[in-house]
Amino acid sequence: MQNEPSDAVERRSVVPVVCYPDDTLPAPDMALYERVRRAARKVDEVRVPPREARTFEVPAGGFFRISSIEGSQVGDLNLHNLHDLSERFYSGKTRALHGTHVTTGDRLWSSFPTLRPMATVTEDTLDWYGIDGFGGSVHDVIGTRCDPYTNTLLSGGDYHHCCHSNLVRALADHMEAPLHEAEALVHDVLNVFMCTGFTRDTGQYFMKASPVRPGDYIEFFAEMDLLGNLSACPGGDCSAEHSSDAAACFPLLVEVFESPVEALGSWERPAPNGYDRSHGRGEG
Ligand SMILES: [Zn+2]
Numbered sequence: 001m002q003n004e005p006s007d008a009v010e011r012r013s014v015v016p017v018v019c020y021p022d023d024t025l026p027a028p029d030m031a032l033y034e035r036v037r038r039a040a041r042k043v044d045e046v047r048v049p050p051r052e053a054r055t056f057e058v059p060a061g062g063f064f065r066i067s068s069i070e071g072s073q074v075g076d077l078n079l080h081n082l083h084d085l086s087e088r089f090y091s092g093k094t095r096a097l098h099g100t101h102v103t104t105g106d107r108l109w110s111s112f113p114t115l116r117p118m119a120t121v122t123e124d125t126l127d128w129y130g131i132d133g134f135g136g137s138v139h140d141v142i143g144t145r146c147d148p149y150t151n152t153l154l155s156g157g158d159y160h161h162c163c164h165s166n167l168v169r170a171l172a173d174h175m176e177a178p179l180h181e182a183e184a185l186v187h188d189v190l191n192v193f194m195c196t197g198f199t200r201d202t203g204q205y206f207m208k209a210s211p212v213r214p215g216d217y218i219e220f221f222a223e224m225d226l227l228g229n230l231s232a233c234p235g236g237d238c239s240a241e242h243s244s245d246a247a248a249c250f251p252l253l254v255e256v257f258e259s260p261v262e263a264l265g266s267w268e269r270p271a272p273n274g275y276d277r278s279h280g281r282g283e284g
Helices: 010-012 030-039 091-098 146-156 163-175 179-183
Strands: 041-048 053-058 063-067 075-081 082-088 107-109 117-124 137-141 191-198 205-208 217-222 226-232 252-259
Touching: 030 082, 030 205, 041 053, 041 117, 041 226, 053 063, 053 252, 063 146, 063 191, 063 205, 063 226, 075 117, 137 163, 146 163, 163 179, 163 226, 226 252
Parallel strands: none
Antiparallel strands: 041 252, 053 226, 063 217, 063 252, 075 082, 075 191, 075 226, 107 117, 117 217, 137 191, 191 205
16 A cells, blocks of 8 residues: 555545537437327237347337336346347447446447447336435446356356346247357346445445336337347346345336337437547558
């Protein structure tokens, strides 16, 4: 441990600046989404069993809703461009742009090189929660996903129903491909309904019992044709532990809504990011 410099207090008192001020981020047209939502009709639903994952498809311009139905339950969500699974949700950049947790009006951004909105949160029945006294909030993009590798590292033994494995099996079934091909495409998640933060004293990632109750939901507008993949986390409400069969786990419901073309009006699918990709080499 080093001795503090004489100006340590001064250095610590520097006021932070937001890394990515969002005043230049194109704002979603929430009034348009609201109008479109009124015209949308339900076309599909998928029930995700506890400690399993299921995929679902959402047409561009449509919506999908994830609901808690039988008990407090956290979900781990992956999103892919339905036509190019390598374009997928980028939780790290979404965190950098919107913050540690997302809610109504925030967007889920895709990986490089496209970096464009994949989905926009249009409704969140837990938006009242805000940030609690512990610094915790709901729907995080800070956790990664529970996985058997970390579990083996920390606890030993093989547990096969971590969200990572659930997502791998479900994606492999969708792709009709071997597990290792699907595993390469599984990525860091949006932790739907999960209540998390960082401890103020040690900066450690914490979780606490989710405030979600049956009937709560989060709904998204699909900015492109999407393949969703949702795992009902073995942690249940994530009040105690995950990566085991110890917690009470409940199913999650995904409902998909299609929007009539005429209701979408002037809405356009977001174009891939405009950067020319020459990376300073000039050959473009
Ligand atoms: Zn999990």
